[in-house]
Amino acid sequence: MNRAIVRVEHLEKRFGPVRALMDLSFMVDEGEIFGIIGPDGAGKTTLLRILAGVIRPDAGSLRLFDRDLLRELERVRPLLGYMPQNFSLYGDLTVRENLLFFSTMYGASDPAWMERLLHFARLERFLDRRAVQLSGGMQKKLALIGAMIHRPRLLLLDEPTTGVDPVSRRELWDLLSEFHLQGVTILVTTPYLDEAERCTRVALMHRGRMLAIDAPDRLRASLGHPVIEIIAQPIMGVHAALRDHPGVLEAVILGDRIRLVVREGSLSPEDVEEAARGIPGAIVQEARWAAPRLEEVFAHLMHQETADG
Template sequence: MNRTILEVDHLEKRFGPIRALSDVSFAVDEGEIFGIIGPDGAGKTTLLRILAGVLRPDAGSIRALGWDLLRELERVRPLLGYMPQNFSLYGDLTVRENLAFFSTMYGTFDPAWMERLLRFAHLERFLDRRAAQLSGGMQKKLALIGAMIHRPRLLLLDEPTTGVDPVSRRELWDLLSGFHLQGVTILVTTPYLDEAERCTRVALMHRGRMLAVDAPDRLRASLGHPVIEIIARPIMRVHAVLADHPGVLEAVVLGDRIRLVVRAGSLSPVDVESMVRTIPGVTVQEARWAVPRLEEVFAHLMRREGTDG
């Protein structure tokens, strides 16, 4: 069993009247890719900035790599890599100069390791290009290998794939997977629920609170309500009818189909198909049970949070 590398207990942070973090607690085991998933304003960036030592919390404690992060930050800092959400490189410096600067700053200049990182990120051909002249995806890759230049044991990444194209997103995740295979523990925040599938465990975060923490497959299994998928035309007319049914908790159009989260025991695929066939001018291709998606779990937890609040 892997040992715990990061423990966060009852973390609180306010900015004036705004509570950015509220009683946040979780733990990350060595060797994990731990994802914190949530929309803008969930508190992800505030949490990462505290873990990186940029901000101090108002309450709570953090142990990282065996040290008290809030009291012994200088002992922990050399073991952390941090990539903030906003562009953190020097635009007037070349790729080579940026990496040399970060190497010098960390006191760990290692030309062989730098060369390996550049090959890993496919940036070796751009050594003399200024960072400001790189594409958005290449800037992100440069920032990522800059955070790895001193071989950290724990890598903190704040929305590393936000604002880049789908190909660059995949390349960035390939980089992360490579670092993970080399033994680096990764904590990554993202607004994209599909990226949760690449994580060993996921924390779903909303309005400064952790709604749930578990492996993606166990989170899907925790929904507690069955899901039905139906393909029928015209899709928006069908959606309007199904969304009004008292047994339907959520009805979402996804491509060519409608996904329904229904109250347990209220509706079956046969019931839904029979109901839809009574709508004039509608044709039905199929209705079936479906595996819950993380989006549906998140929506259910937010509804419950709203009800409880």
């Protein structure tokens, strides 16, 4: 069994009257890709800035690699690679100059490793291009390999794929997979629930709290309510009618279909199809059972939190 290299207990952080983090406790095991998923304002960036030693919490304890982060930051820092969400490169410097700067800053000098990083990121051809002239995806890849220049054991990444195109998102995750294969533990935040599928475990975070932590497949299985998918036109009218059905807990349009989270035993696909056909002008193609998605788990947990709060 892998040992826990991140231990967070009862973490709290306030910014004036705003409670950014509330009683946060979790562990990250060595060798994991641990994803923290949540919308803007969930507290993800605040949490990563605390773990990176950029800001201090108001309460709680933090242990990284069995050391107290708050007391032994300088001993822990060489083991960490941190990529903040905001632009962290020197725009007037070239790709080569940025990497040389990171190497000097971390006291790392390994030309072979730098070449390997450039190869991983496919940036060899752009060594003399200024960072400000790179595309958004290339800037992200450069920042990522800059955070890896000193071979950290734990990589902290704050929304590394936000604001880049789908191809760049895939390339960035391919790069993370390469680093994971090198033995690096990765803690990554993202607003994209589809990226959770690439993580070994996922924490669903909302308003400074973690609502659930588990492997993606176990989170989906935890929904506890069946899901029905229906393809029908006009989709907006059918959606509006079905979401008000007493047996429907959630109704979301996804592409050309409507996904319904329903109360156990309340509705079958046949019931949903019959209800849809009763809507004037509706044309139904099919209705069927469907596997839960993380979006539905997250939405259900948020509604539960609101109801309990």
